[in-house]
Amino acid sequence: MRRILFFIGLGFLAAGLASCAPARTASSQAVEGLLRALVQRDEARFTALTCPEYEAQALVEYDSFGLVRAELNGVVCAVIDGEGDTSQARCTGNIDATNGSEVRRFDLTARTYQVIQSGGDWLVCGYTKLARSGGSARDGAAWSVPDEWRAAQGAFGFGGRRNADERASAKPDSYR
Numbered sequence: 001m002r003r004i005l006f007f008i009g010l011g012f013l014a015a016g017l018a019s020c021a022p023a024r025t026a027s028s029q030a031v032e033g034l035l036r037a038l039v040q041r042d043e044a045r046f047t048a049l050t051c052p053e054y055e056a057q058a059l060v061e062y063d064s065f066g067l068v069r070a071e072l073n074g075v076v077c078a079v080i081d082g083e084g085d086t087s088q089a090r091c092t093g094n095i096d097a098t099n100g101s102e103v104r105r106f107d108l109t110a111r112t113y114q115v116i117q118s119g120g121d122w123l124v125c126g127y128t129k130l131a132r133s134g135g136s137a138r139d140g141a142a143w144s145v146p147d148e149w150r151a152a153q154g155a156f157g158f159g160g161r162r163n164a165d166e167r168a169s170a171k172p173d174s175y176r
Contacts, residue, residue: 025079025082025087026122027079027082027087027089027115027117027122028077028078028079028087028089028115029077029122030049030115030121030122030123030124031077031089031091031113031115031124032075032076032077032091033045033049034046034049034050034058034124035072035075035077035091035095035108036072037049038061038062038065038070038095039065039070039071039072039095041065041066043059043062046058046059046062047059048121049122049123049124050123050124050125051116051118051123051124051125053125054124054125054126057126058124058126065097067099068097068098068099069097069098069099070095070096070097070098071095071096072093072094072095073093073094073095073096074092074093074094075091075092075093075094075095075108076091076092076093077089077090077091077092077113078090078091080112082115084117085116085117085118086114086115086116086117087115087116087122088112088113088114088115089112089113089115090109090111090112090113091108091109091111091113092108092109093108093109094106094107094108094109095108110129110130111127111128111129111130112127112128112130113126113127114126114127114128
């Protein structure tokens with residue numbers, strides 16, 4: 001009888017702890033999918049997971065990882081706020097980018113991703129970056145290439161940023 005009560009109590013404890021965990025939903029999985037597509041260099045999947053308003057900026061970030069080997073480490077995303085067809089998600093973990101023997105780690109914990117539902121799909125529409133020590137968060141129009149990613153472009157020597165027009169002109173006519 002004690003064993004039965006022990007296992008029932010253990011079940012209630014596990015259920016209670018599970019309810020405290022951040023919610024992993026389709027919107028947070030869209031963010032994880034976007035990050036996975038980024039490091040796997042899957043441009044079609046990457047753009048399929050971005051909203052049209054964010055696509056040009058997202059492709060700049062995508063290009064910034066073009067000449068490095070990147071991998072996700074410990075990345076798990078969860079919804080922190082949401083209502084209806086919009087949500088915000090945060091991730092744990094980081095992206096490790098390797099160029100030769102140099103490894104740069106990009107911490108994902110300071111970003112809050114903006115996600116919307118459109119046509120039944122969840123799409124990432126940018127992110128805000130939390131301030132590290134006492135400053136204010138960057139938001140709105142400042143959703144741009146993170147400073148450390150810009151630094152990585154220079155550090156890895158993979159140069160200039162292409163804008164959306166340059167990307168389109170570089171594609172074969174069959175992709176336009």
